[in-house]
Amino acid sequence: xxxxxxxxxxxxxxxxxxxxxxxxxxxxxxxxxxxxxxxxxxxxxxxxxxxxxxxxxxxxxxxxxxxxxxxxxxxxxxxxxxxxxxxxxxxxxxxxxxxxxxxxxxxxxxxxxxxxxxxxxxxxxxxxxxxxxxxxxxxxxxxxxxxxxxxxxxxxxxxxxxxxxxxxxxxxxxxxxxxxxxxxxxxxxxxxxxxxxxxxxxxxxxxxxxxxxxxxxxxxxxxxxxxxxxxxxxxxxxxxxxxxxxxxxxxxxxxxxxxxxxxxxxxxxxxxxxxxxxxxxxxxxxxxxxxxxxxxxxxxxxxxxxxxxxxxxxxxxxxxxxxxxxxxxxxxxxxxxxxxxxxxxxxxxxxxxxxxxxxxxxxxxxxxxxxxxxxxxxxxxxxxxxxxxxxxxxxxxxxxxxxxxxxxxxxxxxxxxxxxxxxxxxxxxxxxxxxxxxxxxxxxxxxxxxxxxxxxxxxxxxxxxxxxxxxxxxxxxxxxxxxxxxxxxxxxxxx
Numbered sequence: 001x002x003x004x005x006x007x008x009x010x011x012x013x014x015x016x017x018x019x020x021x022x023x024x025x026x027x028x029x030x031x032x033x034x035x036x037x038x039x040x041x042x043x044x045x046x047x048x049x050x051x052x053x054x055x056x057x058x059x060x061x062x063x064x065x066x067x068x069x070x071x072x073x074x075x076x077x078x079x080x081x082x083x084x085x086x087x088x089x090x091x092x093x094x095x096x097x098x099x100x101x102x103x104x105x106x107x108x109x110x111x112x113x114x115x116x117x118x119x120x121x122x123x124x125x126x127x128x129x130x131x132x133x134x135x136x137x138x139x140x141x142x143x144x145x146x147x148x149x150x151x152x153x154x155x156x157x158x159x160x161x162x163x164x165x166x167x168x169x170x171x172x173x174x175x176x177x178x179x180x181x182x183x184x185x186x187x188x189x190x191x192x193x194x195x196x197x198x199x200x201x202x203x204x205x206x207x208x209x210x211x212x213x214x215x216x217x218x219x220x221x222x223x224x225x226x227x228x229x230x231x232x233x234x235x236x237x238x239x240x241x242x243x244x245x246x247x248x249x250x251x252x253x254x255x256x257x258x259x260x261x262x263x264x265x266x267x268x269x270x271x272x273x274x275x276x277x278x279x280x281x282x283x284x285x286x287x288x289x290x291x292x293x294x295x296x297x298x299x300x301x302x303x304x305x306x307x308x309x310x311x312x313x314x315x316x317x318x319x320x321x322x323x324x325x326x327x328x329x330x331x332x333x334x335x336x337x338x339x340x341x342x343x344x345x346x347x348x349x350x351x352x353x354x355x356x357x358x359x360x361x362x363x364x365x366x367x368x369x370x371x372x373x374x375x376x377x378x379x380x381x382x383x384x385x386x387x388x389x390x391x392x393x394x395x396x397x398x399x400x401x402x403x404x405x406x407x408x409x410x411x412x413x414x415x416x417x418x419x420x421x422x423x424x425x426x427x428x429x430x431x432x433x434x435x436x437x438x439x440x441x442x443x444x445x446x447x448x449x450x451x452x453x454x455x456x457x458x459x460x461x462x463x464x465x466x467x468x469x470x471x472x473x474x475x476x477x478x479x480x481x482x483x484x485x486x487x488x489x490x491x492x493x494x495x
Contacts, residue, residue: 007071012367015215015428029075046095056103065364084109091346117172132158151490182454198492204434206286208441211430213288216422226290231369238435240269253330261317290416311400331386335470335482349437356381361433388485458492
């Protein structure tokens with residue numbers, strides 16, 4: 001498929017000169033992009049690059065997962081309007097709305113065009129919402145201030161009695177301007193910003209940034225031992241977050257044994273990351289050129305038995321939950337998303353695999369150490385809360401086994417080589433399978449080698465629509481457990 005692509009091909013973590021990227025008139029760019037997606041490609045990112053005189057150049061990044069290949073194309077500079085791709089490919093709907101919000105480029109034919117994060121000068125949430133008419137229909141508005149200690153988001157439910165007919169999600173209450181602040185970088189603060197895009201995904205976003213910087217430098221990859229160490233930290237991050245979510249899901253259905261146990265075990269797993277780099281979330285570990293810390297043999301011998309005990313404990317806690325009929329009754333057939341829906345709206349990561357889709361960057365677009373040692377992809381076909389919890393359990397087991405195997409046979413060599421400065425007028429893209437799913441960092445440098453555009457796509461950007469679909473036809477009281485089963489990031493969305 002990819003060999004006939006009108007897009008320019010590149011590998012995960014690679015770069016190429018900006019002038020060599022396929023360039024099309026706006027109408028043709030949209031038509032060709034839609035045609036490639038209809039042939040089985042997947043939309044990874046879609047964003048605008050400002051041009052002189054108020055014009056915008058669209059950039060599309062596609063994945064040909066069957067061929068382990070990425071592709072990129074760009075449009076001619078555009079002003080005013082461009083045909084919408086969303087009517088043919090719903091997975092593009094948020095991307096097009098974001099381009100409209102940031103650059104004023106209106107996609108003609110978009111079915112529900114409104115800003116993603118703000119509405120003029122009035123701020124997020126002050127906007128039109130989809131309305132369902134009927135004598136028995138009522139509206140329930142939740143947030144952005146919540147009873148729990150969570151990030152701000154507004155959820156607008158259209159209900160008939162207790163049943164949800166439609167859920168619309170409005171975010172943007174903590175839009176931090178990270179992408180705008182990156183313009184002209186890298187700055188001294190850049191890596192600190194990368195590690196806080198989503199604090200629970202420090203290693204995932206840090207690794208993606210390091211990969212694009214190494215690609216932009218046009219130099220060799222990070223040393224093999226550094227790639228191995230990044231993979232270790234990434235799987236520890238996955239284990240800790242999945243364990244915390246299993247406990248939270250148990251708590252949402254009042255199953256306290258697993259909730260209590262997982263809270264403690266999550267801390268044990270976070271402490272293993274701290275044993276590597278001194279920080280429980282992995283901050284300060286990954287840098288362009290490799291890693292700032294090593295995992296010496298003495299510390300491997302200390303970490304391994306602690307990991308074995310934590311895995312034993314968390315799998316026991318999961319077994320308690322799965323043995324409880326009350327838990328299964330609350331999880332099964334709650335918040336379902338079909339495989340067809342997941343494919344249509346472009347779900348990624350755990351949310352996609354819980355619908356039966358084999359979609360995992362470590363398998364589809366392997367880079368770094370995952371080219372040499374892979375974790376088997378965990379898939380479950382149900383698409384409901386049960387499936388999303390079940391995939392977490394399987395991934396805990398498989399990631400744990402992978403970690404023990406890797407710790408038993410580490411590669412030799414250095415963990416860091418000094419990265420060179422980015423090359424001018426160059427485009428690079430990197431994908432990493434974070435614990436929520438696919439993380440994408442795409443960067444374009446200008447004539448001075450500084451960032452002309454830095455686009456970040458957190459997996460939550462793809463997956464919030466999945467939560468809205470999961471609530472259709474469900475009781476509104478099922479929202480908390482459905483929301484937790486997706487466990488999406490607000491700050492990772494509000495960039």
